[in-house]
Amino acid sequence: MKTEKYAAGDSVPMFCSACDDETSHTIQTVTKLGKISSASCATCQTSSTFKAGVKTGVTAGKGKVPDPYDRKRKYKKGQAMMHSHFGHGEVTAVLEPQKIDVLFGDTTRRLLHAQD
């Protein structure tokens, strides 16, 4: 178990779904226990919110635009997409070989992928 404590303003390396890479993130808010509750990517300004270590929201920055959602494509956890209705999303879970949960803003939606 990590017992590391963070403070707002700290920079931490974190995986950014929009950059599709590990980038430096600036911590915006922390919980009473020193856990990150929101942080933003220094490269593209995409901000993510967390609850108990789980990502609960993502707001796209102005840096990179992810590829459009394509149900024929196969997605991995953490991958970003741009949906024509819901906007910028991030895959939070692969449920079944052809079903994924994607976080749009603060709403998780179930989408299909890997469709032939």
Ligand SMILES: [Zn+2]
């Ligand atoms: Zn980024």
